[in-house]
Amino acid sequence: MWMKKNRGAGTALLLLLLMSGVGRAHADELSELKSDIAALKTTYAQKIVALEARIAQLEVQASAATAIAEAPPPPPPAPAGGGGQSAFNPAVSVILAGNYANLSQDPATYRIAGFMPGADIGPGERSFNLGESELTLAANVDPYFLANLTVAIGADDSIHAEEAYFKTTALPAGLLLKGGRFFSGIGYLNEVHAHAWDFIDQPLVYQAFLGRQYATDGLQVKWLAPTDLFMEFGAETGNGRHFPGTGRNRNGMNSTTLFMHAGNDIGDSASWRAGLSWLDQRADNRSFDSVDGTGAPILNAFTGSSRLWGADFVYKWAPLGNSIERQFKFQAEFMHRIESGSLAFDTQGGNLNGSYRSSQSGWYAQGVYQFRPRWRIGLRYDSLHSGDPSIGLVAAGALTLADFSELAASSPDRTSLMLDWSPSEFSRLRLQYAQDQARRDARDHQLFLQYLYSIGAHGAHKF
Amino acid sequence: MNKTLLAFLALAALAAMTPAHAALKILATTPEWASLSREIGGDKVDVYAATSAFQDVHRVEAKPSLVARARSADLVVATGAQLEIGWLPVLLQESGNAHIQAGGNGYFEATSVLRLLEVPTSVDRSLGDIHPQGNPHAQLDPHNIALVAKALTARLTLLDASNAAYYSARGADFQNRWQIAIAKWETAAAPLKGVPVVVIHRDQVYLCHWLGLAELAAIEPKPGVPPTAGYLAQLVVKLNASPAKMILRNAYNDSKAADWLSERVHAPVVTLAYTVGGTPEAKDLFGLFDDMVNRLLGAAK
Numbered sequence: 001m002w003m004k005k006n007r008g009a010g011t012a013l014l015l016l017l018l019m020s021g022v023g024r025a026h027a028d029e030l031s032e033l034k035s036d037i038a039a040l041k042t043t044y045a046q047k048i049v050a051l052e053a054r055i056a057q058l059e060v061q062a063s064a065a066t067a068i069a070e071a072p073p074p075p076p077p078a079p080a081g082g083g084g085q086s087a088f089n090p091a092v093s094v095i096l097a098g099n100y101a102n103l104s105q106d107p108a109t110y111r112i113a114g115f116m117p118g119a120d121i122g123p124g125e126r127s128f129n130l131g132e133s134e135l136t137l138a139a140n141v142d143p144y145f146l147a148n149l150t151v152a153i154g155a156d157d158s159i160h161a162e163e164a165y166f167k168t169t170a171l172p173a174g175l176l177l178k179g180g181r182f183f184s185g186i187g188y189l190n191e192v193h194a195h196a197w198d199f200i201d202q203p204l205v206y207q208a209f210l211g212r213q214y215a216t217d218g219l220q221v222k223w224l225a226p227t228d229l230f231m232e233f234g235a236e237t238g239n240g241r242h243f244p245g246t247g248r249n250r251n252g253m254n255s256t257t258l259f260m261h262a263g264n265d266i267g268d269s270a271s272w273r274a275g276l277s278w279l280d281q282r283a284d285n286r287s288f289d290s291v292d293g294t295g296a297p298i299l300n301a302f303t304g305s306s307r308l309w310g311a312d313f314v315y316k317w318a319p320l321g322n323s324i325e326r327q328f329k330f331q332a333e334f335m336h337r338i339e340s341g342s343l344a345f346d347t348q349g350g351n352l353n354g355s356y357r358s359s360q361s362g363w364y365a366q367g368v369y370q371f372r373p374r375w376r377i378g379l380r381y382d383s384l385h386s387g388d389p390s391i392g393l394v395a396a397g398a399l400t401l402a403d404f405s406e407l408a409a410s411s412p413d414r415t416s417l418m419l420d421w422s423p424s425e426f427s428r429l430r431l432q433y434a435q436d437q438a439r440r441d442a443r444d445h446q447l448f449l450q451y452l453y454s455i456g457a458h459g460a461h462k463f
Numbered sequence: 464m465n466k467t468l469l470a471f472l473a474l475a476a477l478a479a480m481t482p483a484h485a486a487l488k489i490l491a492t493t494p495e496w497a498s499l500s501r502e503i504g505g506d507k508v509d510v511y512a513a514t515s516a517f518q519d520v521h522r523v524e525a526k527p528s529l530v531a532r533a534r535s536a537d538l539v540v541a542t543g544a545q546l547e548i549g550w551l552p553v554l555l556q557e558s559g560n561a562h563i564q565a566g567g568n569g570y571f572e573a574t575s576v577l578r579l580l581e582v583p584t585s586v587d588r589s590l591g592d593i594h595p596q597g598n599p600h601a602q603l604d605p606h607n608i609a610l611v612a613k614a615l616t617a618r619l620t621l622l623d624a625s626n627a628a629y630y631s632a633r634g635a636d637f638q639n640r641w642q643i644a645i646a647k648w649e650t651a652a653a654p655l656k657g658v659p660v661v662v663i664h665r666d667q668v669y670l671c672h673w674l675g676l677a678e679l680a681a682i683e684p685k686p687g688v689p690p691t692a693g694y695l696a697q698l699v700v701k702l703n704a705s706p707a708k709m710i711l712r713n714a715y716n717d718s719k720a721a722d723w724l725s726e727r728v729h730a731p732v733v734t735l736a737y738t739v740g741g742t743p744e745a746k747d748l749f750g751l752f753d754d755m756v757n758r759l760l761g762a763a764k
Contacts, residue, residue, distance in 0.1 A: 143566075146556070167556070174534050174559035224534045224559040230527035263527025268515060271526045316524065320517040323524070325717050373689060373717075424687070425522075425549075426588060455588075458545070460553045463525050 090139030091457035097131030113440035114386025114410030119211025186277035205362035211243030255281035304341010354392030516741035533558035543572030544599035592687025600666035714741030
């Protein structure tokens, strides 16, 4: 820049000199020109000096700054925990949960009409309850694996390994392998831990088909496509012991799961994820409480295959992706299950046996809106359709449908409304009201107050 | 069952057919590191910014689109110091990408080469949203950008050795232009020394420290904790006794609290880009600092 100016000034001077040479020789004109040139010279000389000074100044500043830039980086921060053995402690986090429940119906009589009861379902106990306390320990094992243990301590002092898995971190080509006990990748909510649910309980479709949440002891392999559109394909196999399967004392793979997810952004404010899932396993003598035609309690059992497919969709919106002020989340899932095999009636008495086939479905949809920082309101609707099962013993005339009254067609539903307040990222208080018509003949008004506290390492949640 | 499996495999195969890309793929967690990566990487890199200037980087979701970008990234450029702790670990774990795991060459943390301010002497969540390794919002001091640029240049030459000369040349050119720009900003911003300001979150600490702005108070009583009515009332009393010249707000901050305070203490709200893209003028790193200095000078008049 300054060079150009300098050169320009020189050319101007030369031109002026030339012009003065060929100019007419009027003495006063000449002296005027001379003084003009002298003035120009001084001006440019001053300008050049000023520019040179400025450059020198810049050079000093630049070299000083480069010296800073080239100074050795600060020593790395001391590892947390003060070194020694504890430096390798895994990340520890604890979730404390509890609730107060006001239920208009006796929770001991809870049934999802039309569906064989299997695992842990229902709204829990009345009055004050300690929820499940979760303790999670997680860390990288070595450059190849990470490990995660989540222990759930129940209100009844039971302790069980909710998840205990290893996962690879160094496989090539977008492959991930997970092994141990883990929540299956099927559906959307299945992998989400209870403390991250938007309602206090699982949708009815999860309770009826998967016994709340499907965990398996086994292996999962996942492959992520190398595309800008998120596409994930997964397969799992395991011991198949979790509801709707049972332990079968059999070698090999006792359950098969397939799932795929796709997702992307819509503009700067919204994102979505959609998925399809498939679960195939078998039950051997999956027994359940029932009553016969006379009302006497009996035990029945199902043996056969249980195949489920599902579709899930999640959509999240926040203005320009900033979820501090407002956020909206919509999610919906659909599941369809076919169970076919044999049904044993009164296994401890007459023990009659005949064929059985059911085709059942269910879905839920929910929306949660954060209308101001820290406050969210949510609405969920649950719906199930049991359909009429075909029962061989009834078709053959050995028994009547009254002997399987619990399995007669039913369409339970439930509407839940919740409001929660999160004083910080680590605490949440929730109020939930639900009208639950899972029972065939009674409507349950459920009111819950729930607290959730998280201490220890900062958790990171999936989408 | 077989049909399901076949359809499933066919879909997976379809997804596998994807065009190869030669450029080094960089996933930057924030716009400033994306911009810096472009400055040094030029046309040899393909940069994706995980967040925009209108998002609070503490609160970002591990969106499917980000997992997909992490899957094919050759390098993740993050801030570090736990700024991205709520979402980046999930991206890394879910990416199925061995190259970008923490500790490897494909993972770069800007704060690893910086001396952070406000390293807490005790760490407890009752103190709010504090970062054990120090305040991570270090990009607002341009001298820090220079340090990160140097380390990032070195990392790029290491990762993509065939273009090492290209990165070194661009890195050196950037350093030259940046140092001249810093001198220009520091000369222009001299009148800002000692000017009393109010901030929202403690993420303008590095800017205040660099320009010598005097941080009188923060609208958040503790980092990440929204103010109560009582606290704001106290703040008004305090600021009427010792007035602030201006209230600094980042592009991603909601304007309500700052506007409310502005009316009562008669100090203008200055909206700062905070990072590249936060204002129309902040098109790149140079524009970011040009614009911040200009806006501060405008309000200080």
